[in-house]
Amino acid sequence: MADVITVMNLGWQYAPLLEGGQPVTGLSNVSCYVPEGYFTGVVGPTGAGKTTFTRALAGVIPHMLDGEMSGFVRIAGMNVKSTSVANISRKVAYVSQNPQWQLFASTVEEEIAFPLENRGMPLDEMKKHVDDVMDRLHIAGLRHRDPTTLSAGEAERVAIASALVAQPDVLVLDEATAALDADGKRDLFAAIADMRRTRKMAVMLVDQDTSGMARWADSIFLLVNGEIIRRTTPDIFVREQALLESVGVVTPQPDDQAPSWAVEKDRPADVAIDLSHVSVDYPDALPGQAPALNDVSLEIARGSFTAVTGGNASGKSTLVRLFNGLVRPSHGSVTVAGRKVRRKSVGQMARVVGYVSQNPDEQLFCKTVRDEIAFGPQKLHLKDDEVRRRVNEMLGLFDLYAIEDIAPSSLSYGERRAVALAATLAMHPDILVLDEPTAGLDRRLSGRLLNILARLNREGTTIVMVTNDRVAIGRHCSHVVRLDGGNLVESGRIVPVSATTRGKDGGRAA
Structure with a gap:
C-alpha cells in the first residue's frame, strides 16, 4: 500500500513577533508515514504542536506563515515546500480550528460549491455533489443562509462540507468536532466512513475528544513538545491510558461513568x-426563518x-x-x-x-x-x-x-x-x-x-x-x-x- 503522507525530520520555528525576540519552536524532528486510505488520529496536550503539524500538511507552513522549516513533507504526491497552497488544496482538504476563517461566500450553498467551481465542474454535476454532502451532514436547511450568521457548530459543518464535496485524496481536520453536538459528530464520522469505502481517502484528525478516533482510526500519533513520541494503534487508549492522561490526553470513558x-x-x-x-x-433573516x-x-x-x-x-x-x-x-x-x-x-x-x-x-x-x-x-x-x-x-x-x-x-x-x-x-x-x-x-x-x-x-x-x-x-x-x-x-x-x-x-x- 502506497504512502500518501511522508514526513521526514520535520521542524518548524515560528518567526519572533517582537523585535529582539526568540523564535518559537513548533515542531522538532517529526517523522511519520500514512498509507493511502488510512484514518490517523493525532493526540497530545495543549501546545504540543498538533495545529502546527496540520498546517505543514496543508501547506500553510511554510507558504503563509513566517518562520523557518526544516526537513521534508510529501502529501498526495506533492512536495509541500515547492508546491503552492492552491495546488495542494486540489488534493488536500483542510479544516482549521476556526472554521469562520475559511468561510467567505455570501451563502452556504455558494461556500460549499466554491471548490468545485474552481475545478470547472459542470453546473448540474456540481449541484448534485453539493446536495449530496449537505444531505450527509444535515445542513440543507442552511442552503441560503449567510455564513456570517451561523453558529459555531453550523459553521463547522459547512466548513467540513466544503472540504468533503471536492472528494480529496487527504482530509486534514484540526479540532473539527470541538463545536459539534452529538448529532454533528455522528454525521461527520458516518460521512468519512462512507467516503473511505468508496475511495481511498486518507484522514488526519486532531481532536481533544478521542472517542471518535478510538472507534474509527487505523493509527494514532501522540505529539508531545513538538515531537511524535508514539506511532501506534487505537488500543493505546487502553494499553497506555496512564501515559496519555499524564500528558493531558482525555481517554474515552464509558457513558455510564458520567454522573446522573x-x-x-x-x-x-x-x-x-x-x-x-x-x-x-x-x-437579514429570510422570510419564515425562525x-x-x-x-x-x-x-x-x-x-x-x-x-x-x-x-x-x-x-x-x-x-x-x-x-x-x-x-x-x-x-x-x-x-x-x-x-x-x-x-x-x-x-x-x-x-x-x-x-x-x-x-x-x-x-x-x-x-x-x-x-x-x-x-x-x-x-x-x-x-x-x-x-x-x-x-x-x-x-x-x-x-x-x-x-x-x-x-x-x-x-x-x-x-x-x-x-x-x-x-x-x-x-x-x-x-x-x-x-x-x-x-x-x-x-x-x-x-x-x-x-x-x-x-x-x-x-x-x-x-x-x-x-x-x-x-x-x-x-x-x-x-x-x-x-x-x-x-x-x-x-x-x-x-x-x-x-x-x-x-x-x-x-x-x-
Missing part, C-alpha cells in the same frame, strides 16, 4: 440575570453556577451574548445585576460581566501574553501593584509563565483559549460568562479551569457556562438551562438523580 442528575424547577430569591419575553431575530431566540423568559440566581446546554443552533451563544450587550434583543428586556442592558454599552457592562467567547481571537490583541492579562485590570484603573499581582496569579493558575513574553497570535488554539480565560478572570467580574470554555483544552488545563471556576463560584461569583459536557455539569454546576431551536425547554436546579424520582413532575433525569 435531574432538573427541578427553581424560582430564585435573588436574581442576577433576568430575561423577560426575549426574542432575537437573525440579521428567530435565534424565541420568547425566552429566564431568571438566573445570583451566586449560581449555571450550565447552558443544547444542540448546535439552539441559541446558546446568542443567549449568553445578551448578558453584556454584544447581542441586543429584538423584543423583550434583559436586566443584569439590576442594570437594563439595552441602556448600557458593552464597555459599561464589561465592568460587571466578564465574557469569554468561543473564539479567543475575538479577544486577543496585545503584543504579549502578560500585556493581554494586564489590559483589563489596567482599564479598571487598578494600582500597578494590584495589576501585577493579578497578572502573576493568572500566569500561575494557567501555567503560562513559559509563554508570558510571547505574542498570543503565535500560540496554539488551546493556549490562546487559556490566555483569553486568564485575561477575563483577572478582572474579577461579579458575573462570569463562558462560551464552551474547555473546547480545545487538554485534560490538564480543562480540569484546572473547572476547579478555578468552582472556587470562584464558592467565593460568590455568578457563573454561566455554555457546555454540553455532562460530566462537568454534574460535578460543578448548580443549575441548568436547556435550549432547543431558540426555545427555552427547561431550566432549574440540578439534583442527583437518586434524590429525585424519575419521571416525577418538576424533575427530569439527564
Whole structure:
C-alpha cells in the first residue's frame, strides 16, 4: 500500500513577533508515514504542536506563515515546500480550528460549491455533489443562509462540507468536532466512513475528544513538545491510558461513568440575570426563518453556577451574548445585576460581566501574553501593584509563565483559549460568562479551569457556562438551562438523580 503522507525530520520555528525576540519552536524532528486510505488520529496536550503539524500538511507552513522549516513533507504526491497552497488544496482538504476563517461566500450553498467551481465542474454535476454532502451532514436547511450568521457548530459543518464535496485524496481536520453536538459528530464520522469505502481517502484528525478516533482510526500519533513520541494503534487508549492522561490526553470513558442528575424547577430569591419575553431575530433573516431566540423568559440566581446546554443552533451563544450587550434583543428586556442592558454599552457592562467567547481571537490583541492579562485590570484603573499581582496569579493558575513574553497570535488554539480565560478572570467580574470554555483544552488545563471556576463560584461569583459536557455539569454546576431551536425547554436546579424520582413532575433525569 502506497504512502500518501511522508514526513521526514520535520521542524518548524515560528518567526519572533517582537523585535529582539526568540523564535518559537513548533515542531522538532517529526517523522511519520500514512498509507493511502488510512484514518490517523493525532493526540497530545495543549501546545504540543498538533495545529502546527496540520498546517505543514496543508501547506500553510511554510507558504503563509513566517518562520523557518526544516526537513521534508510529501502529501498526495506533492512536495509541500515547492508546491503552492492552491495546488495542494486540489488534493488536500483542510479544516482549521476556526472554521469562520475559511468561510467567505455570501451563502452556504455558494461556500460549499466554491471548490468545485474552481475545478470547472459542470453546473448540474456540481449541484448534485453539493446536495449530496449537505444531505450527509444535515445542513440543507442552511442552503441560503449567510455564513456570517451561523453558529459555531453550523459553521463547522459547512466548513467540513466544503472540504468533503471536492472528494480529496487527504482530509486534514484540526479540532473539527470541538463545536459539534452529538448529532454533528455522528454525521461527520458516518460521512468519512462512507467516503473511505468508496475511495481511498486518507484522514488526519486532531481532536481533544478521542472517542471518535478510538472507534474509527487505523493509527494514532501522540505529539508531545513538538515531537511524535508514539506511532501506534487505537488500543493505546487502553494499553497506555496512564501515559496519555499524564500528558493531558482525555481517554474515552464509558457513558455510564458520567454522573446522573435531574432538573427541578427553581424560582430564585435573588436574581442576577433576568430575561423577560426575549426574542432575537437573525440579521437579514429570510422570510419564515425562525428567530435565534424565541420568547425566552429566564431568571438566573445570583451566586449560581449555571450550565447552558443544547444542540448546535439552539441559541446558546446568542443567549449568553445578551448578558453584556454584544447581542441586543429584538423584543423583550434583559436586566443584569439590576442594570437594563439595552441602556448600557458593552464597555459599561464589561465592568460587571466578564465574557469569554468561543473564539479567543475575538479577544486577543496585545503584543504579549502578560500585556493581554494586564489590559483589563489596567482599564479598571487598578494600582500597578494590584495589576501585577493579578497578572502573576493568572500566569500561575494557567501555567503560562513559559509563554508570558510571547505574542498570543503565535500560540496554539488551546493556549490562546487559556490566555483569553486568564485575561477575563483577572478582572474579577461579579458575573462570569463562558462560551464552551474547555473546547480545545487538554485534560490538564480543562480540569484546572473547572476547579478555578468552582472556587470562584464558592467565593460568590455568578457563573454561566455554555457546555454540553455532562460530566462537568454534574460535578460543578448548580443549575441548568436547556435550549432547543431558540426555545427555552427547561431550566432549574440540578439534583442527583437518586434524590429525585424519575419521571416525577418538576424533575427530569439527564
